[in-house]
Amino acid sequence: MTERLTHRLMLASAAPIAAVVIAVVLSSIVLLISGSNPLAAYADMVQHASKLETQVDILNRATPLYLSGVAAAIGFRMNLFNIGVEGQYLLAFIVAAHLGAQVELPSVLHIAFILVVAMAVGGMFSGAAGVLKVTRGVNEVISTIMLNAVVISGLAAWWIVEWQAGGEISATGGRVGTEPIAESGLLPDINSWLEVFTREVGLGKKLTGMLVVALVVGVVYHVILNRTVFGFDLRSSGANPTASHVGGVSPKRMVVIAMTLSGMVAGLVGMTELMDTGYYPSNPISLLGFTGIAVALLGRNHPAGVAVAALIFGFLDVSSGILQISGAASREIVEIMKGVIILTAVIAYEVVRRIREREEAAAAAAAMAASPGADA
Amino acid sequence: MHKRLFALLAILLSLALLASACGDDEETETVAEPEPAAAEPEPDPEPEPETTEAPEPEPEPETTEAPEAPEPEMTDISVGLVFDIGGRGDQSFNDSAAAGIERAAAELGITFTEASPEPDGSNRGELLQLAADAHDIVIGVGFLFEGDAAAVGAENPDTRFGVVDSAMLNFGADPVAPYGENIAGLVFAEHEGSFLVGAAAALKSQTGKIGFIGGVANVGGLIERFEAGFNAGARTVNPDIEIIGDYITEAPDFDGFNAPDRAKEIALAMYEEGADIVYHAAGGSGAGLFQAALEQSEATGSKVWAIGVDSDQYHTADAGVRDYILTSMLKRVDVSIFEMIKSVIDGTMQPGPTAYDLSVDGVGYSTSGGFVDDIAGELEALKAQIVSGDIAVPTEP
Structure with a gap:
């Protein structure tokens, strides 16, 4: 045995x-x-990654990739291909940035408000693609691709002008963007947690508090999918919609729910940047939604697998700098x-x-x- | 079914990644678009006062020292150049920056490395820090580096930082001050360059009527400086010239920097009114002007011209419209980088903005296409008069 x-x-x-x-x-x-020289390149990468500051960079990079990967994975488990994570997170990002700057709340509520807004916006936008699929038979690949365009060259481009903060932004970084969110709305960094185990983090690097949120999302994803009736319905409906329909699970309902959940997680992707800078800039970090598909694929849609994949991608991305500066590749x-x-x-x-x-x-x-x- | 889908996906994704690794040109065009659009979509109304003051006093030390420049002694200074997304090959700021650093290597004996950010623009700060670890001077190409350079500059006080196209002033401070003693902003005397293309327009105009399209009015007078220089240049060579000026939007509406459709309408109206050469200082909206020049020329059979801005738009605009681009007002990124490195070696680097002007060729006009070759003599003479101080170029229209 x-x-x-x-x-x-x-x-x-x-x-x-x-x-x-x-x-x-x-x-x-x-x-x-x-x-x-491959050996020199690998040596540079490993040596660079062994520094604490680089590890913070890797985690900061892996956090949004993990969320994006989980968003894609939720769709995949239901046999849905949500290509729209890109549009969903950018839309959630700009709306949460704008609304977050409009309210005054105690810190915990303020942060929660921003995260909930982001999840709601992402969920609704992605859910719309699900509704289109079950009511009108529109393939979610087509609809989410088109909804991406609606966000990227439509809504976000329009709202960045509409919600432009004018000169105030230049005080914090000289970029065009929405009005900055007050300190109370920003998730603090968790350097102090890291420093318990090791030395002080230097070079002004900050480990994003969204790492905790991402871990919670990962655990919830695992529990819902593998330990609840709903998760079983979702997986079975994805594997064989007809059979599970006979078993009493409405495939239409599952499609809309899965797309909505996927979009809710997607909405959190942009929060890593928002919680760091406090506003939506004219050039937000983009393409995370598409990279998330690759991360989910590499991680086999498994909560821990996706985390490993996100870390590998984070490590590779962060290595790009040192390879260029050292001239190794x-x-x-x-x-x-x-x-x-x-x-x-x-x-x-x-x-x-x-x-x-x-x-x-x-x-x-x-x-x-x-x-x-x-x-x- | 499921497995096949994933296998297919995997192949598609791998191809996409490979393609994105190879296809840098495309990325340059799509992602880095806002950068050449750098008729400063920075919305800060305040930079104006500083930037206007800067051109006059700052470059003077440069000019006085110019004679003793030829000393190609080797230094052990090393420079980390960080391009914007896409790196070399953009025919615009990045390529110009590369030319500048290569000249510095040849003439000043510096060593350098290059880096460019991930296509999603996520690691500008990391690259600056890595460059600072290994070099004495770190230069970021493009105003998008402002925030990261200010932060990384504060962490590395012994390294000198330069950011192209940003004044590197902290407007949050009271009074407004440079971000740090070690941080310089490399900006340009755009009014002087605009003066020369204004003169070129007036010399080339058949109808005696020319136009100016500004992107956004009242950004602290930023774009008005282009107009002031352009008008002054045109009137210097032809006092009777008629100039039609218009702005696409007014601050705080920053659409004007990226509204080719509206620029096209305005340009067509100007051409209809009889203007045969139109200059734009409107960033990404310029594409609309070039299109209008093409369409108007084809519709009426008599050729009208457009004038580009910031970089040599003969090379950066669509190939179909390049024959309608008379010249472009150039911000010489290469010169600014060379001069900045030189100022560090000489120990004369100033924190905050330094405006590179005609005396160091920090601005100029392009000759691609050969459309202004016949008037090059006049333009060079005007340039000499500006450098010598015989002509004072205004900064307000």
Whole structure:
């Protein structure tokens, strides 16, 4: 029995390990072709990442990627492809930034208000795509892509002008943006939590408080999906809508709910930046919604897997700087590595799945053959 | 079904990532758009007073020291240049910055490294910090670096920082002051450059009527300086010239910097009224002007011209309209970077804004297309008069 367990564990861990090894080998080849020394590049990356300040950067980068990844994963578990995370988080970002600057509340309420607004906006916007799907049969891929355009070149572009704070922003950073949110609405950094374990964080780096929110989202995602009736309905409806319909689960209802939940989490993606700067700038950090799809894919939609994927992406993104400054490689190598890792991961998982299937079939056959004493 | 979908997705995503790794040109155009649109969409009404004052006094030390410049001694100064998104190859600010740093390497003997942010613009601050770890001077290309440079500059007081196209003044402080002793803003005497393209317009105009389109009025007089220089230049060579001026929007409505459709309407109206050359200081709205020049020329059969701003728009605008771009008023990012590095070596770097003017070629006009070659002599003569002080270019219309 224990032998089988170890075997299964080995199989399970084989995929990610193989993916990383193959990705490193392929990236090394690309680095060699482009005239860089792979060992020097990897040494720079590891050495840079071993600094506390860099680790803060990695976590700050991984936090929105994790939220974005979970948002995409919720859709995937229901067999829905929510490409609209990009538009949902930017819309939630600008609306929460604007409304957050309009109210005066005690700190805890103020922060909660902003986060709730962001989740509500993201949820409603994404839910609209779900409603379109179940009432009008509009494929959610099409509708969310179009809703992205509505936000990016429509609503956000309009509101940034409408809600422009004028000269006040330049006091804080010289950029165009919405009115800054009062200090009471900003989630404090959690450097002090980190400093319990290690030394003081230098260089003015701040570990985002949204990390805590992201962890809570991850736990809630895990519990709802795996420990509740609703989560079971969601997964079964995604796997086989007809069967679960017969079992009493309305697939239409599940589509709208899943899209709404996905959008609610998406709404939190932009909060990492908002809680840091306090306003929506003319050039918010973008593309997080699309990267989230890749993160969810790499993390297999699993709450912990997505977290690992977000950390890998965060690590690679943060490495882009040191590779350029040290001259070890160009920035593009980071993008290539991300692509290679996704590809190798998917292939490795598929290979492992087939091996497992074959073994199960063989085991079943063996059991059948020796039917009286089958105890393996 | 499920698995296939994911496999397909994975391949698509990988391709997309690879494509985005290779396709830098596209990113430059889409993502970095607001940057060349840098007729300063910064909304701060206040920068004006400082920036107007700066051009006159600041560059003087430069001019006095110019004669003793040729001393190509090697220094051990190293510079970290941080481009805006897209890096080299944008035919605009980034490329100009690259030219400046290469000149500094050749003539001043500095060493340098380059970096550019992630396509989503998320790591400007990180790059500045990394550059500061390894270099004596760190330069950010574009005003989007202002906030990060102010923060990183405060953490690294022994490193000198420069930000192109931002005054690097803290308007939150009272009185308004530079962000730090080690932080310089590299800005430009746009009125002097506008003077030369105004003169070019008046020299080239067949109808005796020219136009000016400003992006946003009353941004503390920022865009009015372009108009003042343009008008003065035109009237200097032709006192009878008729100039039609218009602004797309008025502060606090900043739409004017990114409203090509409205710029096009205004330009078409100007061409209808008989203007045959129109200059814009309207950032991204300029595309509408170029389109209007193309359409008007094709509709009437007689050629009308547009004049670009900030960078050489003959290279940055759509290829289809480049033959209608007479010249462009240039902010010479390369010059500002070279001069800033030199000022650090000489120990004359000033915190806050330094405006690079005609005396150091900090502004100028482009000759791409060869449309102004026939009047180059006149323009150079005017330039010499401005540098010598014989002509004083106004900053208010």
